[in-house]
Amino acid sequence: MRLRQLSVLAAVTALVALPVQAQAAGPGRTYHVAPWGGDHASGSPSSPLRTIGECLSRVHPGDTCLIHRGTYREQVTPPSGTKDAPITLAAYGDGAVTIDGTDPVTGWKDAGGGLVAADTNLPLDPDFNAVFLDNGRAAEGRWPNSGSDPLNTTWAEADPTSTDQHIDDTDLPDADWTGATVHLWAGSNPWAQQTGTVTATSPGKLDFKGGNYRCPPLCMGNQNYRNYYLVGSKAALDQPGEWYYDRTEHRLYMVPPSGGMTGHTVTAKHRLWGVDLTDSSYVAVRGLDLWGTSLRTGKSSSGVVADGLHATYISEFSTLPMPPDSDLAIPPFEGHIVASRILDSGVQILGTGNTLKNSEISQSAGDGVLVRGSGNTITGNYIHDVGWMGSYTPGIEINGNDHTVTHNTIRRTGRASIDTAWQLNGTEFHGNRIAYNDLSEAMRTSRDGSPFYVCCSLDGTGTSIDHNTSHDADGQVGFYVDNYSGHFLLHHNVAWNTGSRGTFFNGHTGPSIANQDHNSSYGVGINGNSVLLSGATDASGSYISNIAGPKPVTATQTGDPLPVVRSNLITDTPGYTDAVNGELWPTAGSPAVDAGETIDGITTDVRGTAPDIGAYEYGEPIWSTGCDLPGCQERVRHGAWTATASDGTDASAAVDGDINTRWTAAAAQTPGQSLTVDLGETRTFDRLSLDAGRDTSGQPYGFAVSVSRDGTDWSGALARVSGRSFTQDAVFPTRTARYVRITLTASGPANWVVNDLRLYGDGPDASATLQAEQATTVRGAERGAAATGVLDSGEWIGFRRASVRGDRLTVRLASTCAAGCSLQLRLDAPQGPVAATLPVRSTGSVDTWQEQSVTLPRRLSGVHSLYLVAKGGPRVARLDWLTIRS
Template identity: 35%
Template sequence: MMLGFRRARRRRGLLLAGGLVTAGVLLTATAASAAAAPPPGHHHGGTTYYVGQHPGKASNGRTVHSAFTSVQDCADVAQPGDTCVIQDGTYDETVTPAHSGTAAAPITFTAAPGAHPVISGADPVTGFTPVGPTELAQVVAADPFAANTPFSQAVADGKVYSAGVDLGSAAAEVQIFTDGAMDIEASYPFPGTDLLNPAVERADAGTADATIVDSTLTRPAGYWDGARVLTSYWYVTATGTVASSAVGSVTLTTAPPCVHKVVPTDTWFRLSGKIGELSHPGSYFYDATAKRLYLYSDDDPNGHRIEAKKRDLGFDLTTASNVHVNGIGLFASTIRTGDSSTGVQLDGIDGKYLSHYWDVTQGATDCGANVTRGVATSGIVLKGTGNSIRDSHLQYSAGNGVSLGGYGNTAEGNTITDVDYAGTYAAAVAVQGHSQTVTHNTMARLGRSGINLQWNGVTGTTAGADRIAYNDISGHASLSVDTAAIYSCCSAHMEGTRIDHNVLHDPTPRPGGVYPFGISGIYADNGMSDLQIDNNLGWGNHEGTVELNGLGTGSHDNLVYNNTGGMTLFYVKEAGQSTGTKIYNNIGPITGLAGATDGGLVLSNNLIDGDPLYVDPAAHDYRLQAGSPARNAAIPLPGVNDGSTDATPSLGAFQYGAVPWTAGAGS
């Protein structure tokens, strides 16, 4: 039993298979019999319909043997209380319910017992042919720089294939898959297929803020003209266009925005949009003018499942309420609710490649879209109120895993990994609106943060506190620094939002550059106020478990209690900058301590120096030994540091003698 927020949690037993499920799987007699039983989430009084992929069968949906052949067929007829039971298969569609359910009689979409259906946003691409001398000559005629490149050598080696397909005009938004794994656009440097740990090239120098000088740029003058460039420095990722290029340099049409200039050894970059770079397994190039897709492949791609993303949404619930989705897979698609949605429950979702984009448009004078693209619109988007996602596994997204808008929504018990590979302010869970709950989740391998905690009022509602608790977050800051596992900004009054009992550890910032500046467990950046941060544990964070930055409106009325792992204080020392802030009962060094109380904050009963005598810190067991100086040393704070077997509470995140709390999915 953990302390605090722990409650009995339903476990639904929906263990989903990894990878893509092949379409057209026929039910065995045993599976058909099982599917006839009342499915999970079935509500008595409604009609049960069946969905399957059985070519040539009648399809009125009333039995397994006359199942609808698409999920949308069922969504068109389902009324409150009805259930759509979905058999194995990959369904290339967007499901938009024609009706909403009610609180007492929701409409349910559920996997058949033992089945793992997938709603896919991708369509197959077929008809690939080897690129030979004739087609190569056509490519070179359109782009003379394609001659004598790695691409032309790959053609000579028989490694390049092409197929005609219309994927739109925005080449940077194209997403291609081979056998369920995402391919990477041809680029320099080629980042590899792990976008949370990409190969990068750092600028040797920069001139006039808009020129990247780098000795590895050996292509001839003009080669990179018109190419797209992605640059990253400090906390800003941006994309732009190359105006001109020479051996050893490229000059952008517009200098990178915000604080993001071309800084020698700090700015890293990637160039794309040139077919000459197509020379790596797992890579592609899309010619939007010729509407032709080129793949680098060691064998005939027609023997593989090649797909292109065509639809953003697997379920469009923007006008729906009281819809339950249980045990369904998503591939190259996501689920979105609307401002008026309520009672939507997502449970046991297995989602892969939820959102994709590369263009992060440069703002003219400030960070603008460079930091905000996708924060409110990518991943599983829950707007409205009273909606939830639970016990789900979400992996791969250019943006978020989950975005909580509106108010009173919940993300609980989920495992979310490999998100924000575009490197913006997206997160495993982006929290906006108010009164949101994010608890018992595991988040790992993150471009920036695990939780991006913002604050937006919702018209016609009374603002309330968020609850961020019992989450295990690691691998943050892969593509951006000056961030945290749980990050909040800027100059907002957080209505008593509580951040507690989280384990925040092992960030993975890119070597070089401004590494590892500003990386912490919890970061209240640029004047955040009225937060309660208690009982959190962190290790491996450069600035400690907690970081307060009072720059802007000041860091007021923040209660920082019983955390383990140290902290950093910025801009809290001038008169009035930190009035009402209390820092009690914490364990670990405090950077910026000198003069901190001049701003109005109060420090008391913190163990800053000396050995706390943890049980086994090498194994990250931060319970207290019997001889620890943190025992019997805390200011008693009811509801915060209860549970010690001593007469007086302990310092830090674990009370002596109490059953230790745990965090993460399944805790």
Template identity: 30%
Template sequence: MLRTNPSPRRKIMAGTTLGLAAALAAAGAAAAAPADAPRTLYVAATAGEGGDGAAPASAFRTIQECADVAVAGDTCEIASGTYRETVTVTSSGTADRPITFRAAPGADVVVNGTERLTGFTPVLPKDLAAITAADPYAVDSLFSAAVAQRKIYSVPVDLGDKGGEEQVFLDSTMSIEASYPYPGTDLLDPDIRRAQAGSADATIVDPQMTRPAGYWDGARALTAYWYITTTGAVASSDVGSITLQTAPLCVHKVVPTDTWYRLSGKIGELGYPGAHYYDPVAKRLYLYSDDNPNRHFIEAKKRQLAFDLTSASGIHLEGLGLFASSVQTGTSSTGVVLDGVDAKYLSHYWDVTRGATNCGENVTRGVGDTGIVLNGTGNTVKNSTIQYSAGNGIALRGWGNTAIDNVITDVDYAGTYAAPVAVQGHSQTVMYNTMARVGRSGVNLQWNGVAGTVPGPDRIAHNDISGYASLSVDTAAIYTCCSSRMEGTQIDHNVLHDPNARPGGVYPFGMSGIYADNGQSDLRIHNNVGWGNPEGTVELNGLGSGSRDNLVYNNTGGMTLFYVKGPGQSTGSVVTNNIGPIKGLTGATDGGLTLSNNLMDGDPLFVDPANHDYRLQAGSPARGVATPLPPYTDGSTDAVPSLGAFQYGAPAWTAGARR
């Protein structure tokens, strides 16, 4: 079972606003004629058949029935209950007459992507003969011991044609697939095993692998090294070692004490309470349970989407719960608003695939197509709580979309380039969100062109991000890569702190608050504060096309410079008015970087640094000595502004969800 202990707009450019207005006008062209009065239609999971939705007493039984008849201006008011359906909306609302799906006042509404499983029967010692005929290694295993203790139950069910992708829940908490090592119930802080020896030809050696020769043949192997997580199949195995069918791609390889791994796909590992094993050939689910699982609520995921909005615009979802399912809009969707959504378990997968020859993060599974996916333009997720996802919490695609005032935790437990907020497209806004406990980065910021639009800057501001790098390194709370001009994208007023780097291994590096990696240019990084970040609040890496035209102003927490000293490698980049040590300082200006007026050593005299109050005391040497750089240095009560993220005498700015 997966548990957690979570930590606690910019205006779109004029072209975006005009584009949104035009799109909404097109979506609501039919509204030019006199409109019918808006209706409230009613939905109740307990309703009888044949209701017309006109009143609570004649409510629709499903949300889909309401979606089928709702038109611009209508509201589907939904009573408490669990709705096991994918609601496909094909009608559109307009800017002033949206189609709204909302929870009734005080109602607890959950659109659920699972189906309940019943009819579990105990697996008895006499049943082992048939099981071990298919897998002789199930003899004398954790599984056979659990069968002897009457702890294993099974049920016939079709959960797909390959194991490891199924998602099973026990009393609304995710079950963990049988594996070695058993990761425990918290996939953002799993128990892991590291290779003790091995080679780049895909052999992992670990004396703790005590299963007999051949046991792991055909198993799945999840392996992670440096910044790459991937899966493969085991070709052969012996006591203390496995060899994969194919050597891992890219820089990923087997490095003693640094590569960590998890093996699954063998029923013999089913020996922990709440764990499961799915046999995709026999279409049977096995469950370890201390008592009869028929006394509990067991569910398996059957649907990916709670709401399919790929053909709709002007749709509002308000106060709804999502469980084991998500929401997706289409490339022409606009004016879609998710407000006050409570979403859990948005995506699940373990097979982490990449392009055959391309190691880039955008080809990693789940980066662009998991979580709440906003395609199109002018769509928003706000005031929502998002928890648990193998992939993203929110994916902003298209252009001119917004994520604001959300709390997002426990996502990217597959350890890839997915994130609480994955930003693609352009002109996106990510503001006032709280993000914690994530596999890699808090915001994965990319730049992608969108056909027919003029690219514009993103705004990543006033976010509180912590507990990043739980499963990967060479990353950041806000990570952006590679070799793109970012059109003046602003990253400002963020609080970035306390990565959750795993102990051990030789690559606990590259972890910073903001990391412009491998040649990102034309960024505005200002007024951010960070602590606990090994490489500081800001990190610039010019490897590739160079770190050019980046403005790094008034940040607190130090920084690191990589590959900025080659000829022309940092032309136009300026680092000034920052507080904190700067690594990589020697020769840093040789590539064109301007480096001036930074307080790199000595005591800045913060108000209360032990409690992370980085405002300046009256006697601070950072007060009244900054190079004036409006608007980045506005707000000081002194005639000359201050260094660092907080101007002396100005009200302290805040970050994180405002609720």
């Protein structure tokens, strides 16, 4: 499932392409590359080279390759520049520049049995094969069939008579599955997935080898979970677009689309690394698209900057082998299967002092980004739809020391958003800064974990995990420091809708030494502990304070000195601004204000008589998390939603914004059962998430989504969804509607359950709080972590494609302008129509914040790019946030 990525990528390209051209010119020579050029040309603008490789064969330190729009099917291997004269590889700015890792497959012929085939040599290890049909991912043939979203997979369930390396399943089709890959999500507590190879089959039975045979917790057999599916067999080909590659015959088989192959294009992956910087240093790569391939630096790389990449379908694989011993930092054992494929997937930033920034990374069976070595920076990136194979491959895998990982938005991951694998990393995890990241929609293919997860026995001395948000995830915890890890400092983090806990330090019958959590805020959707430190044989020096949350803070009282737990606010009424929408900052009169204790280096920027409890200081600008690229802000603000079930049961829990409350239908799933949601007012959205929490049986076996503006006239089915993941997504063309109906289309053995329903749009929701420093574009003033600098007259901030409905603009600002200053709200362009003018009143200083509002001449609705333009003086105002509501 592509989740609107083409429109997002096109928008990002438009935003970054023109600056790339200006930045590309360096002190050396500039060569031009274009598909219409020739490799014996001079490389001038009027006589460009044909290939990037030819350009790179000519460059020296300080030189630049400017690449014109087009598709380049080649592997790019830049030489090294120097610290003072890097080599630059950049998009020219006249359209998308795509490094394509695939080659066309042609010569399709009828192969009998409803199949077509083409003779082709796919050079990659067969486990890494990937096929694309009409520029979309084609699924490898599998049983049982699944939908187009690999994060919403359909599982078969083995019978309880199954054993460790044997499956009984009366539903298994009678076919020869020998040699197929069996993918398992099974065991007593399946915190990872595993694969094996089928060795023998008979009706309703199969034997296999591989997987993690240390049972429990990970194995097949008569366990709590007995889920599996089969791939890598010609017998599985039964729906259009599915493929199978016979590695002996070098023949690719496919079920053709309806009407045959005429007019359709098929490509197959040929190059794992479209941009290979393994032996390169001091290279700048800017504004390139990567399709069906990825980028990597090497262990000796330094000074590489990858900026404004759009990397899509970066990694694909079909098996989860045990990592080789040569990759391990600690002695091997069967549990290391969780680290499978971490080192051979994703965009890889290895070495020292390299940077990945302002990039969109999406569609990966494994990692989104792997960072290893020391002193690398990963910042301002949008990473989504990764890790669907179910190992510990996350949005960002961090190995090593002194890395900076900040301001990234990480969404829709199979397991964690951010992770470190001690099997590969070793126990030293020093000096890393992980801050201002937004982590959501994690744990799509697992159940025991969290958006932020580190394990095991790690020494986090000097590492700070601060100012992150973790929410709307199907695991157990928001921030999880697992199994004997110590010396981790967490502070000013925020979590809601993360299951049983906000933060969990798991001693697990071992030490959990000197772990800290300070000034963090926890909200709805946490039903166990706001913070828990448990199971530790030694928790010496642990310290938890200034926590605001709905549930207790608890720490095992072992060690010398004993853990400190104090100055925490545990209440259902903390005075948050809007807990359901994650706005956990205090309002006037909140019991958190001036109620905290002073902690050196943590409680800074204090206003009043004492620090506030929680992650935000009342009166200070509100800091934000995540990136400012298009797509980084999508969640539709939750309002006064109501739900009606067709069976008459009370369905309010499905729309209360709390992942831990649940609506359960009155009977087992049958086609026609429905849930109708009234949003209270029209909203604009193009994705619906139906969340069943961590339930493993109540997800719909199939459903359709329709919408209505008036509750009477309904659209047809905008999307049809199947699969069995905890959260199922329906994606459809953008709609503006007040009512949403989810109707079951298939039968299922269990009653339908819904814990939470969320909506998303292609852009921010202007009725939510739009953080000024997260504007898609800013002209003039600098961005800060929590607000802009002072805008002068003519300077502005802009939000791309915001969903707008309302007649009142409110801006939180700080200003010293005595008279004549204003902020103009303009639509669709900085010089577009003026929708409102807000007179700016002085707040006394540029550090004194105040909400100022104006009623719009007419109510706004629809989707617009919004620009707030400063007028009237040299120093008009600093901006914290804005909103447009009724």
